[in-house]
Amino acid sequence: MKFSKMFIPTTKETPNDATLPSHQFLLRAGFIAQTGAGIYDFMPMGKIVLDKIRAVVKDEMDKAGANEVQFGFVTPLSLWEESGRANTMGNELLRFKDRKNTNFVLSPTNEEAVVNMVKNRITSYKDLPIHLYQINTKFRDEARPRFGLMRGREFLMKDGYSFHSSAEDLVREFNLMEETYKKVYTRLGLNFRVVAADSGAIGGSGSKEFHVIADSGEDTIVVCDSCDYGANIEAATRKAVTKEKLETIKIEKIETPNCKTIDEVSSFLNADSYYSMKAVIKKAVYEDKTQIVVFFVRGCDELEETKACNSVAALELADANEDDLKDAGLVAGYCGIIDLPKNVKVVVDNELQGENNLVCGANEENYHLKGVDLTVLELNYADLVAVQEGDICACCGGKLSYTKGIEAGHIFQLGTKYSQAMNANFLDENGKAKPFVMGCYGIGVSRLVAAVIEQNHDEKGCLWTKETAPFMVDIIVSNSKKEEEASAGEKIYEDLKAAGVQVLLDDRINARFGFKMGDFELIGFPYAVVIGKKLVDGFVEVVDRKTLEKTDVKIEDVVSTII
Numbered sequence: 001m002k003f004s005k006m007f008i009p010t011t012k013e014t015p016n017d018a019t020l021p022s023h024q025f026l027l028r029a030g031f032i033a034q035t036g037a038g039i040y041d042f043m044p045m046g047k048i049v050l051d052k053i054r055a056v057v058k059d060e061m062d063k064a065g066a067n068e069v070q071f072g073f074v075t076p077l078s079l080w081e082e083s084g085r086a087n088t089m090g091n092e093l094l095r096f097k098d099r100k101n102t103n104f105v106l107s108p109t110n111e112e113a114v115v116n117m118v119k120n121r122i123t124s125y126k127d128l129p130i131h132l133y134q135i136n137t138k139f140r141d142e143a144r145p146r147f148g149l150m151r152g153r154e155f156l157m158k159d160g161y162s163f164h165s166s167a168e169d170l171v172r173e174f175n176l177m178e179e180t181y182k183k184v185y186t187r188l189g190l191n192f193r194v195v196a197a198d199s200g201a202i203g204g205s206g207s208k209e210f211h212v213i214a215d216s217g218e219d220t221i222v223v224c225d226s227c228d229y230g231a232n233i234e235a236a237t238r239k240a241v242t243k244e245k246l247e248t249i250k251i252e253k254i255e256t257p258n259c260k261t262i263d264e265v266s267s268f269l270n271a272d273s274y275y276s277m278k279a280v281i282k283k284a285v286y287e288d289k290t291q292i293v294v295f296f297v298r299g300c301d302e303l304e305e306t307k308a309c310n311s312v313a314a315l316e317l318a319d320a321n322e323d324d325l326k327d328a329g330l331v332a333g334y335c336g337i338i339d340l341p342k343n344v345k346v347v348v349d350n351e352l353q354g355e356n357n358l359v360c361g362a363n364e365e366n367y368h369l370k371g372v373d374l375t376v377l378e379l380n381y382a383d384l385v386a387v388q389e390g391d392i393c394a395c396c397g398g399k400l401s402y403t404k405g406i407e408a409g410h411i412f413q414l415g416t417k418y419s420q421a422m423n424a425n426f427l428d429e430n431g432k433a434k435p436f437v438m439g440c441y442g443i444g445v446s447r448l449v450a451a452v453i454e455q456n457h458d459e460k461g462c463l464w465t466k467e468t469a470p471f472m473v474d475i476i477v478s479n480s481k482k483e484e485e486a487s488a489g490e491k492i493y494e495d496l497k498a499a500g501v502q503v504l505l506d507d508r509i510n511a512r513f514g515f516k517m518g519d520f521e522l523i524g525f526p527y528a529v530v531i532g533k534k535l536v537d538g539f540v541e542v543v544d545r546k547t548l549e550k551t552d553v554k555i556e557d558v559v560s561t562i563i
């Protein structure tokens with residue numbers, strides 16, 4: 001490809017609302033363009049990267065024996081009524097009516113659609129297992145679309161669904177998917193961790209998340225430095241709080257905090273995280289209503305989630321404003337499912353869960369107060385481990401620490417939740433009708449475009465990994481008006497192409513060298529070949545984008561240097 005023929009609108013301007021490097025650089029380097037809140041177009045370079053990631057995902061899914069399909073982006077609401085999720089999905093599910101007044105939704109995920117596809121078409125255990133997947137647009141009306149592609153409303157996801165005749169066979173496929181996902185992220189050149197997770201609104205029992213390690217990640221995960229053990233914070237906390245020994249401690253014995261600063265709260269929570277949190281709730285509800293408590297409540301099935309979420313929303317915080325927040329000393333905590341003390345008066349007010357209130361809801365995007373971000377304190381994991389008396393070392397006994405991750409994939413053992421609800425059965429060996437045992441598996445394809453850059457960038461721009469780079473090499477002709485430079489550029493371009501290297505020739509006549517170099521650094525191709533002054537001696541410069549090191553290379557050695 002030639003730069004002069006491509007639409008790559010780079011700019012120096014950083015949009016005000018873009019705080020993350022991936023968001024800034026993807027916009028500035030002309031990969032994406034925003035058209036609405038959480039809605040992005042992919043321009044040519046962005047489309048190339050998106051397709052590359054998509055191709056890796058498809059390749060590994062096909063190798064694992066899954067069949068690619070495509071579900072409608074629009075699904076009749078009636079299917080969601082069958083599964084029961086029409087009532088539990090909340091506002092992320094965008095609903096609309098057609099001219100005949102029939103209700104539809106824009107698919108945020110496709111469990112209902114896949115059950116509908118398989119139901120009555122697979123009727124015998126002999127036709128199981130089967131795994132169907134698609135790579136297709138999703139829409140979730142996220143309360144806080146932000147960070148560019150990271151949390152869009154419209155985004156690209158690979159979603160796969162498997163059907164089995166037994167729970168054992170589901171576990172086999174679940175493990176196969178874990179291995180498949182690891183291959184995907186490894187091929188993409190990412191540093192990632194697999195962590196135990198709760199199942200969230202999708203439901204089911206076992207689940208694992210795949211996190212791309214990056215400081216800007218929205219999720220906190222706990223990882224071991226000596227083995228593969230990892231858990232997201234909700235799963236780690238939940239595990240701790242369900243221990244019988246802990247549940248017998250009376251919360252009345254815990255001192256309630258009188259913290260005015262985040263640091264004080266932090267050290268208080270570190271003392272005994274779970275019960276401290278209960279104490280904070282007690283305090284907030286009964287004694288000091290100005291104290292503000294924010295909890296993450298996730299990782300359970302919808303019913304539980306709704307209950308827990310409403311309980312927390314009961315903390316009577318609706319009138320708090322930014323100043324109240326500061327005066328009170330913000331108290332924020334993290335937890336899995338919480339059991340509020342029985343005598344807490346629960347005021348369920350769904351209105352509290354709107355955009356403009358201080359909210360404790362089922363989705364972490366809800367946690368804001370008119371644009372004020374709430375700082376979320378994490379529990380001290382070391383303390384949790386201490387009270388768990390060795391239960392956590394399911395792992396090797398190495399050092400556990402917190403790190404930040406970007407959720408790039410999530411796999412679930414769904415079981416019969418959807419097949420039962422939608423009456424989707426098969427006949428087993430004895431001719432008995434049974435609901436399908438299901439798994440589901442998601443990869444955030446468009447989120448990965450941003451995740452690659454969160455993990456790989458410098459102050460000048462993007463550093464694409466080899467498998468994700470839109471082009472491997474950018475040939476920069478310093479002065480395209482000089483005949484000999486232009487033709488040397490063409491020659492190297494043809495040679496690299498012939499060697500199978502994906503290459504872009506920056507042949508723009510009216511762009512100066514500094515400008516072309518700036519574009520190279522901003523866009524972030526792994527290498528540049530600069531054709532300039534040394535051409536008279538038969539040399540060009542090869543620039544490594546990561547280190548910005550320059551090496552003089554003879555023209556005839558360019559291909560072997562790059563490959």
Ligand code: ATP
Pocket residue numbers: 109140142149150151152153155156157200202407408409410442443444445446447
């Ligand atoms: P999150 O916790 O970030 O909201 P999720 O747990 O709701 O994600 P899943 O239902 O597990 O998401 O969907 C599978 C994958 O789709 C996620 O692991 C993530 O990579 C991607 N994804 C989910 N929501 C978004 C979004 N709003 N924008 C881009 N990608 C997303």
Ligand code: MG
Pocket residue numbers: 363
């Ligand atoms: Mg979500």
Ligand code: MG
Pocket residue numbers: 200407
């Ligand atoms: Mg999640």
Ligand code: MG
Pocket residue numbers: 200407409410
């Ligand atoms: Mg998830």
